[in-house]
Amino acid sequence: MKQAHLGGRTKGLRRSQQRQLDRLSQRRHPEGSGVDILALERLSELVLKLKTPLHLVIDGRGLCRLLWLGPLSGNNSLLEHIPNAPRRQSGGWRLVSCSFCKDGLSSDPADAVVALDLAPRQWLRFGPNPAADGIRTAELLLPDSSQANGWRHQDKGDLRQLCKIEPEEHFPLTERTTQSAERVLLLTLTENEPSKGNRELAELKGLVRSAGRKAVAVVSQRRSNTNLQTLWGRGKLQEAALEVLRNGASLVITDRELTPVQARNIERLVNCPVSDRSELILDIFAQRAGSAAGRLQVELAQLRYRLPRLLGRGQSLSRQGGGIGTRGAGETQLEKDRRAISRRIERLLRDQHQLQIHRSRLRDQRRGLPRVALVGYTNAGKSSLLNALCGKRESDRVLVENKLFATLDPTTRKLDLPRPGDKPKRMLLTDTVGFIRDLPAPLVEAFRATFEEALDADLVLLVVDLADPNWIDQLGTVHRLLDSLGSTSLRRVVANQIDRCDLEAISAIREQEPDVLLLSAVRGDGLQELQEWLRGQFFDADAKSPAMTTSNLS
Numbered sequence: 001m002k003q004a005h006l007g008g009r010t011k012g013l014r015r016s017q018q019r020q021l022d023r024l025s026q027r028r029h030p031e032g033s034g035v036d037i038l039a040l041e042r043l044s045e046l047v048l049k050l051k052t053p054l055h056l057v058i059d060g061r062g063l064c065r066l067l068w069l070g071p072l073s074g075n076n077s078l079l080e081h082i083p084n085a086p087r088r089q090s091g092g093w094r095l096v097s098c099s100f101c102k103d104g105l106s107s108d109p110a111d112a113v114v115a116l117d118l119a120p121r122q123w124l125r126f127g128p129n130p131a132a133d134g135i136r137t138a139e140l141l142l143p144d145s146s147q148a149n150g151w152r153h154q155d156k157g158d159l160r161q162l163c164k165i166e167p168e169e170h171f172p173l174t175e176r177t178t179q180s181a182e183r184v185l186l187l188t189l190t191e192n193e194p195s196k197g198n199r200e201l202a203e204l205k206g207l208v209r210s211a212g213r214k215a216v217a218v219v220s221q222r223r224s225n226t227n228l229q230t231l232w233g234r235g236k237l238q239e240a241a242l243e244v245l246r247n248g249a250s251l252v253i254t255d256r257e258l259t260p261v262q263a264r265n266i267e268r269l270v271n272c273p274v275s276d277r278s279e280l281i282l283d284i285f286a287q288r289a290g291s292a293a294g295r296l297q298v299e300l301a302q303l304r305y306r307l308p309r310l311l312g313r314g315q316s317l318s319r320q321g322g323g324i325g326t327r328g329a330g331e332t333q334l335e336k337d338r339r340a341i342s343r344r345i346e347r348l349l350r351d352q353h354q355l356q357i358h359r360s361r362l363r364d365q366r367r368g369l370p371r372v373a374l375v376g377y378t379n380a381g382k383s384s385l386l387n388a389l390c391g392k393r394e395s396d397r398v399l400v401e402n403k404l405f406a407t408l409d410p411t412t413r414k415l416d417l418p419r420p421g422d423k424p425k426r427m428l429l430t431d432t433v434g435f436i437r438d439l440p441a442p443l444v445e446a447f448r449a450t451f452e453e454a455l456d457a458d459l460v461l462l463v464v465d466l467a468d469p470n471w472i473d474q475l476g477t478v479h480r481l482l483d484s485l486g487s488t489s490l491r492r493v494v495a496n497q498i499d500r501c502d503l504e505a506i507s508a509i510r511e512q513e514p515d516v517l518l519l520s521a522v523r524g525d526g527l528q529e530l531q532e533w534l535r536g537q538f539f540d541a542d543a544k545s546p547a548m549t550t551s552n553l554s
Contacts, residue, residue: 110241124163189256252270301442517530
């Protein structure tokens with residue numbers, strides 16, 4: 001029975017050359033560690049004859065399981081030829097490479113990626129040509145995620161000596177995959193402004209944390225001549241593939257929305273599943289959806305996003321039989337899947353229409369009270385402000401968490417505004433879902449029923465987190481999204497977290513928004529002034545404000 005497999009660039013080999021390679025693959029090596037020096041000398045002779053690099057994959061019992069011709073990063077996958085049986089993998093793999101170059105120590109970065117994917121205990125590399133003194137220079141490498149290329153040099157010197165060295169104890173890269181949080185690699189395109197790129201990267205990391213994942217590495221490329229097939233260059237994607245293996249990542253997330261073709265091309269080059277920023281936001285919304293209305297809208301957004309990205313493979317592209325008396329090959333399974341998703345979208349659209357009617361009825365029942373909506377960038381402190389104003393009882397408080405999109409379903413609470421010498425005046429305060437830049441279009445359309453809570457309010461309070469260095473861009477994003485949704489309500493900016501921001505930020509927002517209201521929802525600063533301003537807008541008889549006109553109050 002043949003113990004080794006011959007793979008790689010095997011086409012064009014003469015029968016005599018195949019016999020020589022078969023005899024080489026049958027040679028036994030020491031168990032546990034080490035390599036037979038006579039086999040390596042024969043390996044170097046064949047490299048010079050064939051003028052191509054050769055690689056040996058040896059198991060723990062000293063048996064050669066694969067003899068590979070050509071570079072490790074060839075068109076064929078080396079891992080497809082490796083046996084999966086645990087008995088044959090006992091003791092771990094040993095990789096031996098002899099390159100067709102002067103010293104054999106130079107290696108293609110793509111070869112390092114494939115070698116890490118094999119996860120060997122050691123990697124011995126040497127050249128086919130000995131020096132003038134007859135010594136072949138070699139190096140012994142061990143997998144190490146702390147190194148730039150994923151490999152640590154244990155020793156370098158005479159090949160005869162390195163064949164006998166016992167490798168040091170090391171920790172395989174695959175051990176980290178047992179952690180609970182999914183490890184992801186971030187693939188970003190940076191602009192000419194480094195500060196803007198850093199802010200966008202920080203926001204992407206926040207989205208990853210909100211999704212319950214862990215960002216373990218970042219690969220960035222400056223945006224110049226964009227490759228329409230992959231957006232990132234081939235060399236940068238090879239670097240990302242190496243980082244995926246070094247850090248044990250199981251998912252790559254990009255900061256740009258990808259077309260189906262681009263996602264498929266990137267997956268092929270990095271050898272890892274790929275998601276874009278829009279898909280990440282949809283995933284967060286799916287995790288946060290607690291009510292039936294929220295789940296309905298999330299499913300609608302996901303199906304709209306997924307429909308144009310359906311891909312067919314194997315049996316999904318085969319023709320289905322049309323039944324008795326039919327002609328033709330019939331439709332494919334992929335076409336059936338698309339039709340099923342389209343039917344589901346139509347059903348969800350009808351349910352969404354019913355949801356809009358139901359929420360419109362609820363708003364009609366509240367016409368007698370002024371309605372104020374808290375709108376702002378995600379994680380700006382809207383829920384904290386709602387709790388500070390309306391959360392005297394524990395049952396009235398909403399979830400507050402330092403995560404992006406912690407609040408998904410709109411929540412309405414009663415707010416009683418005290419008046420000296422008179423009974424308090426009541427109004428309704430609504431906490432809405434947070435906004436974010438480049439919000440996916442399917443998500444905006446699916447959550448239109450939720451956004452209508454803000455569109456139909458008498459007054460919109462734009463909550464801004466002054467402690468965030470990017471508050472100016474965030475405020476502009478919220479204004480643009482409200483304009484795109486057709487909001488005509490009166491807007492007023494509320495600057496939150498004044499206890500954590502710089503004085504320059506307070507001066508800057510006062511210059512941009514002269515009527516800004518400054519407060520701290522956590523510490524309570526400025527809450528009384530906000531209540532007095534709201535009372536003056538809606539209830540004071542001598543106040544002539546647009547909010548009173550909008551709410552139709554006397």
